Amino acid sequence: MSRLTTLLQRHYDAGLLTIALLGLGIGTVLYFTSGAGPADLAWTWGTAPVLAGLLWQIVRSLQRGDVGLDIVAALSMSAALAFGEPLAGNVVALMYSGGQLLETFAAGRARQEMTALLGRVAHSAMRYTDSTLEEVPIADIMPGDRLLIRHGEVLPVDGHVAGSKAELDMSALTGESIPVQLAPGAEALSGSTLMGAPFDLLVSRPAAESTYAGIVRLVEAAQDSKAPMTRLADRYAIWFLVLTVAMAGAAWGLTMDPLRALAVLVVATPCPLILAVPVAIISGMSRTARIGVLVKHGGMLEALAKVETAVLDKTGTLTGGHPEVTDIRTIAGVTADQVLRTAASLDQASSHVVAAALVQAASAAGLRLATPGDVVETAGEGLIGQVDSRPTLVGGHGFVTDQLTQGSFADLATGLPIDAMTVAVAVDGRPYGLIVLQDRVRADAGQSLAALRAAGVNRIVLASGDRGDIAEAIGVELGVDAAFGDLRPEDKLALLHREALPEGLVMMVGDGVNDAPALAAADVGVAMGARGAAASSEAAGVVLLVDALAPLAKAITIARRTRRIALESVIVGLGLSFAAMIAAAFGYLPPVQGALLQEVIDVIVILNALRALR
Known part of the structure; x- marks a missing residue:
């Protein structure tokens, strides 16, 4: 719902509430000054516009195939007017319009952190x-x-x-x-x-x-979504509607007192099932957005609350995803700055993460870069071009070696760390230097994984496209339950299927294009960082807006608490409503008092649902 739509809806609800309130007030004054006849007219006047607006909403909902408990509210107001109880109808109209205004206000309050982004x-x-x-x-x-x-x-x-x-x-x-x-x-x-x-x-x-x-x-997209729990509430609403009508009909048929049926109807208007769930879900999504975790839709928030297994990609998830230059090895007569300047100059034409790391390292070193020319990039392998009018190659060891006219990088490549990546640089067809980079494990990775376990994740699996020995070494360092390397995108999909549980859901966390299929296939796909690959952010149901893993555990905790609050509101609200309906059917709760009691219940469940904001 847009800000303008929300504002218009709030004014509409406020207008209906004002009409119902004026009708009730004027009718009460007339009752004590002019008698029941004029008072009944005022109460009817305060009920009719609310009933007309409600009937119009019901018609539009039925055209969309939605059946909800607004029908019960319409039945109770209509029955109150038909059975000569306009005061009860006016009370229902007042509390219904007030409940609608409170729900609109609550939803708007819950969306504030998300909507603030749009401005x-x-x-x-x-x-x-x-x-x-x-x-x-x-x-x-x-x-x-x-x-x-x-x-x-x-x-x-x-x-x-x-x-x-x-x-x-x-x-x-x-x-x-x-x-x-x-x-x-x-x-x-x-x-x-x-x-x-x-x-x-x-x-x-x-x-x-x-x-x-x-x-x-x-x-x-998140603001326009509808949670499965909310859709489930709509389905339950049909059964509750049938139960309400059946109880009202039975009370009337057994006692021959239409006011018993009216009391049952008004005490069931409207249902906490409809009010509490949307408010709680939106509140939870707003709360996760506040900590830098964007949940795309309400269904994903519910799924996040059920996660028990986490499969994490290595690069960009457990490591920083930003390779750092740790060593530069050169041939005789060439300095490290010359090698870095040459590689960074050519890499200005590439958007690859390693290229960006070399350009940043050169800028930090105060090197003045040349403008590259005639650049041809082979995606994922390297670049060929001109730097200072000299033929230059920058890229992976194999890519550059295959195009050398003389020499090799054998002497420069000895004794490299096991987790190092290298960028080979060649000029004029001959080796020029070797740049060593390392993507280090995040300083807070171990703490973040411990937080995931504390949030209820029972199994953590490391999945990486890097060599198996590197993945296993990092897995041992971080204490994960299992670590797998040399995985292609289809291998990660197979791993997700193997980790699937009869109960509980599997979460995949990644940041690269190669993670997109797994993110889309997982029960919960989490993309690391909004600046990650666009494909991964589109495929994932959850996006971490901050380049860190720590907020994910907090988001899981928020999701679990939100779901618990929604269920509490529904169970308590329906339980109280059902008890009041039984009391009304046996004649212990007259229509006016029943309507007031039900609306008190509705206010309670909405306020309880707003606890998800805290």
Whole structure:
């Protein structure tokens, strides 16, 4: 529901509540001053508009195939007017419209953390053009453009910090209120707010593909979703409707007193099953968004509450996903800075994560990069091009070696760490150097896995496309239950099927394109970081907006608590309603008092459902 729709709905509900309240007040005054006749007219006037609006809603719902307990509310108001009990009908109208207004308000309150994201989208930016600045729409911004970000502005697109450092408030993305200092060359994400001095941003993605645009799309989809528990409530509503009508009919038939039937109807209007579940689910989704975990729809929040097994990819999940240069080995007569500068210059033309790591390392070292020319990239293997007018190759060991005209990297490759990755650099067809990178295990990985177990995850499995010995070594270090390496995308799918449980669900956590099939196939797919591969974020049902694993355990805890609160509200609310219906059928609860009691129950369950926000 959009903000405008929510606002209009709130005004509509407030209008009906005002009419019902005026009818009740005026009727009460007339009862004591002019008698029952004028009072009955006022109470009828206070009931009729609410009943008419409710009937229109019921017709629209039936056209969509939805049958709910709003029908009971319509029956009770209609029966009250037909049986000469307009005061009972007015009380039902007052409490029904008040309940609708409270539900709308509660849902709006629960959506605040999610909806706040939607109001931060930038519409224009200052772009450098021919040494001048011009304000352009964000739709015109393309990769490679240079933007000026001013103090207090929201970054409109993703890019890299150029020139000076940048101090950014990333709380809209991560929930962390402490500003972050980014060095030159570091990635800066759209949706962040500049807290410090102005800086230049080198654009890496169009606005439509930016981190923040993706988050906004996910939020909009999440707000329009409907949870399985809510759909289940709709199905239960049919049976409750049948039970209510049957009890009312039996009370009337056995006692020949229509007021017994009316009392049963009003005491069942409306049902906590309809009110409590949506409010609780939306509250839980809002709460997870506040800690940097975006749950795409209510059904995924319910599934998250049932997770017992977690399958985690290694790179970008348990490791940082950002390789760091740890060593540079060179041939005689060549310095480490020369090798790094050459590789980074050519890698400016690539979006690969390793290429980005080399460019950032060169920027941090203060190296002035050359403009590459005639670049041809072989995806996932390497690049060929010109740097300083010299033929240059940068890429994997095998890719570069196959194209050497003389020499080899054998001497440079001896004694490498077991978990190291290497980038070979060749110039003029001969070896030039070898850059060693390592993707280190996250400092908080062990603590995050312990938190997952504390949240109720009983089994943790490491799944990696890296060599088996590397996966097993990291698995032993982190204490996982099992570790598997050399896995292709189809192997990860097979692993998920093997880990499936008769009870409890399996969660897959990953961040790469190769993880997308497994994320889509898992009971719960979790994409690491909104800046991860677009395919993985689209396939996953949960997206971690912060590049860390720790919030996931908190989200599972929130999901379990939300589901428990929703069930508590339903069970308690239905139990109280059913008890009141029995009392009404036996004549212990007159229509007016029954209506008041039922609406008190509804208010209680809504307020209880809002506990999921805390």
